[in-house]
Structures are given as C-alpha cells and as structure tokens.
Amino acid sequence: MGPEEALDRLRALGFDEGDAQTLFDHFDDAERRGKAGHGYSRIEWLETLPDVDPSARPVRELEAPGFERWDGAGALGYLTLRAICDATVARPPDPARVVVARHCFPTGMLGHWVRRLADAGLVALLTATSPPRLPHPDVGPPLVGTNPLAIGIPSEDGRPIVVDVSMGRVTYGDVLAGHASAEDLVPFGGDQAHKAFALALGLQLLVESCAGEDYGAFLVVVDGEFSPSDFRERFPGLRLPGDS
Amino acid sequence: MGPEEALDRLRALGFDEGDAQTLFDHFDDAERRGKAGHGYSRIEWLETLPDVDPSARPVRELEAPGFERWDGAGALGYLTLRAICDATVARPPDPARVVVARHCFPTGMLGHWVRRLADAGLVALLTATSPPRLPHPDVGPPLVGTNPLAIGIPSEDGRPIVVDVSMGRVTYGDVLAGHASAEDLVPFGGDQAHKAFALALGLQLLVESCAGEDYGAFLVVVDGEFSPSDFRERFPGLRLPGDS
Numbered sequence: 001m002g003p004e005e006a007l008d009r010l011r012a013l014g015f016d017e018g019d020a021q022t023l024f025d026h027f028d029d030a031e032r033r034g035k036a037g038h039g040y041s042r043i044e045w046l047e048t049l050p051d052v053d054p055s056a057r058p059v060r061e062l063e064a065p066g067f068e069r070w071d072g073a074g075a076l077g078y079l080t081l082r083a084i085c086d087a088t089v090a091r092p093p094d095p096a097r098v099v100v101a102r103h104c105f106p107t108g109m110l111g112h113w114v115r116r117l118a119d120a121g122l123v124a125l126l127t128a129t130s131p132p133r134l135p136h137p138d139v140g141p142p143l144v145g146t147n148p149l150a151i152g153i154p155s156e157d158g159r160p161i162v163v164d165v166s167m168g169r170v171t172y173g174d175v176l177a178g179h180a181s182a183e184d185l186v187p188f189g190g191d192q193a194h195k196a197f198a199l200a201l202g203l204q205l206l207v208e209s210c211a212g213e214d215y216g217a218f219l220v221v222v223d224g225e226f227s228p229s230d231f232r233e234r235f236p237g238l239r240l241p242g243d244s
Numbered sequence: 245m246g247p248e249e250a251l252d253r254l255r256a257l258g259f260d261e262g263d264a265q266t267l268f269d270h271f272d273d274a275e276r277r278g279k280a281g282h283g284y285s286r287i288e289w290l291e292t293l294p295d296v297d298p299s300a301r302p303v304r305e306l307e308a309p310g311f312e313r314w315d316g317a318g319a320l321g322y323l324t325l326r327a328i329c330d331a332t333v334a335r336p337p338d339p340a341r342v343v344v345a346r347h348c349f350p351t352g353m354l355g356h357w358v359r360r361l362a363d364a365g366l367v368a369l370l371t372a373t374s375p376p377r378l379p380h381p382d383v384g385p386p387l388v389g390t391n392p393l394a395i396g397i398p399s400e401d402g403r404p405i406v407v408d409v410s411m412g413r414v415t416y417g418d419v420l421a422g423h424a425s426a427e428d429l430v431p432f433g434g435d436q437a438h439k440a441f442a443l444a445l446g447l448q449l450l451v452e453s454c455a456g457e458d459y460g461a462f463l464v465v466v467d468g469e470f471s472p473s474d475f476r477e478r479f480p481g482l483r484l485p486g487d488s
Contacts, residue, residue, distance in 0.1 A: 065310050169436065192434075202395030206466075209472060224454050
C-alpha cells in the first residue's frame, strides 16, 4: 500500500478529510520511521474492526487547574490523542498539566504524539494501555499490555529527543505486520524481564486508576523552565532516541 | 551494622531526632527488602561525604494549582522527598499535581516514597536523576544516571503495588555494597539495552527540563478516581512488584 492508496482507504472508511489526514500522518510517520507495525498495516486492521464510528468525536469532560480528563466517546484513540495535543498546544500548561483519556484506543506510536508536543516546545511523558499481551516472566497467560512509555524533550535545533519504549520484546504491531511471532510478545530484558513486566504493570494500573479499566492514556505535559539544550554536546556523535 | 548502631551513627552525623529517624526508616526499609545497596551501607557512605549539612531544610519555592517546585537547599534528597511526601499527604492533589525537586540528591530507594503515598491512598509516579553511570549501549563512557522509575498504586488490602525499576543492570548501591562490579553498571535488557538507555535518557532530560541540570526529582501524584482494586484477582498467585 502506498501513501495515496492509504489515504483513499481511510476516506473510504468514512472519515472526514481532517481525520483521514490525521490518521494518515500517524501511519505515514510510522512507515518512514521503520515502525511498519504502526504504519499502513493498521489501515487493513481498521477495516476489519466491526464498530469503528468515523463520525465520533472525543469530549473534554473535565477541566481543572493542571488537570484534564477526556473521553474518546467512540472515536479512535489516534483522534483522541490528536485532539488532546491540539488543545494542549493551543493552551499550554502553566507550568504543568496531567491529561487523562478514557476509552482511548488504539493510540499507535506514542512517540508521534510527544514529538508533536516537543515541536511546540513542551516536555511530555505519555503512556497508554492496550490489550493484555505480555505474560508474567515466570508463568501464565498474557496479563498486561505492551504499555509503551514515551518522553518528548524539545530541542532548539528542531531535533527533539523522542523516547518511545514498548515493554514488550516485540510490539503487537510487529506481529500484525508479520515481523515477529506471538511467542516473541514477552516483556523485554531477557533475564531481567521482570523489570519490563513491572513497568508495564505499574503503567497499566496508573492509567486504570485515572481512566478506569477500559483502555486509556495518561499524559503529563510541562512547559519546562530549564532547557537541557546542550544534550547533543554531552552525547557527541551518538544516535539519540527519536533521531531518524 | 545493626539497627541501633545505624540510628546512633546518623545522630552522630548531626541530624536531629526526626531527620535521623527519617533516614533510618529509609535505610532500614531497604535492608528489610533485600536492597542492601540502599540500606545501612549508605550511612558509611554519608560519613565520607565532605559537605553534608544536617541542619539544612528543603524549601517549597513555588506553589501553583497542580504544581509545586521544591529546592533541597542543601538538605539530603531523602529528607527533601520525605518533606514532599508529608506535604502531599497533608494536602492531597485535586485531583493531580506535578512536584519538581531541585538540588535533590541522594534519593535512595524511590519505591520507599511512592509506597508512603500509596499508603495514603495516592497514585504516584516518581523518577530522580543521579550521577552518570550508564554508557550508551554501543560505546563510550557513562552518560546518564540509573534514573529509576517508581510507580505506586494504592490497594484497599494494605498491599500496594510498588514498582521501582532502575534502568541499570545493577544499581550503584549494589556496587557500593560489593554485590556487583562497576562493569555491570550498563543499561539492562541485554540485546535490547537500547530500550533501558532510552528510558534513562528520557527521564534524565525530563527532570533536567523541570529542575535544571543539578540532580533532581520529578513526581506526579494523583488522587485516582478509579480503583483497580481487583488486580490481585486478575493476577492470582503471582508475586507482584512491591510484595515482600
């Protein structure tokens, strides 16, 4: 599937031009970053889902100083996170805000969203839950999602740091794209896989505590007072997270 | 060193009874959880530091809705985090607060602090920076701290989930306690060590963006609306993070 076909198939699912473009931008970004599991293959996957409502719109249901709670209200998680990013850039935190999103799935490549915030000069930490796919390292069935943690750090040179770490050895997207088998979906870390499992569990219960037990997202955005902008000098010549 | 000697030596460093007890509680908790590197061995280490001011007190220098910034102001990081925990429990977030601590080192076993918040019914995510000890997985000298991430989830049965994951294969405390060599101080994850390095780097720059380039801590506390209190039923028979 090429870019044109991708956009056409999103329109054919009933999304309006703005939402089709938002979804395309995410999938295309993933393709260009070599994360095919979050790329165009997800359009074929969306076409198989029985209850996608292309007209659904996320709702900001609670707004307090330093806190917002949104509800996907039937919209795809991608569109909910895009709406949150847009609202955050339009009205930045002063200096910090926690944003919780309920009924927010799928959320895709979380680095895509924190990059957007970093491009607007905002520091962000984002996690989101997904279906249980990772078993406890000792034994048993899948218990927790791959629950990635993404961190975006603005940079004056336009090359933000974008960390985006799934707690799985592979992603479910890798499995969907045929790049890995379901048996590879275990916490990463080898003989220290208990660490990635613990992070996945902690992040999952953090989200559930704030967003309920349906899939959700938890975002912290800060208008950072200090700018560790020398980080490329501190790490000379190294490929840093988010570099293309 | 036994408990009585530990407390006596803390008093001998000049700490008043309350601070000596706070420090002892942390080190003793670490000993009892098998984390000797964060335990009594740290008292011997404190005795070697040239500039510990036992009379220093942390200062809350900025207070805004949903945000606080503290400065250790010469106090040990343990005492700064204890003061933050006490203030947070005394005036819980409504419903969320980001707390940044500048000049906050050493912070010890971060699980100790999120456990205290979880025991008070609060969800917490905490990270803190420390001296560069982890190299990039490819090559080079130590660049980032072991920068642990701790997450505490309250539980109605008094057994909170306490995740506390260092991004190092071993902790510097393990090295101090003679349980590991400095060469083991690399990002955890084996062939996926780039993931733990990315997390350590992201957490470090997150803290630095909010607290400046000296060592600091970054805490998010939420009075969670939902209680995923069934988690022990979902994970039957498993040892979960924080269980003793």
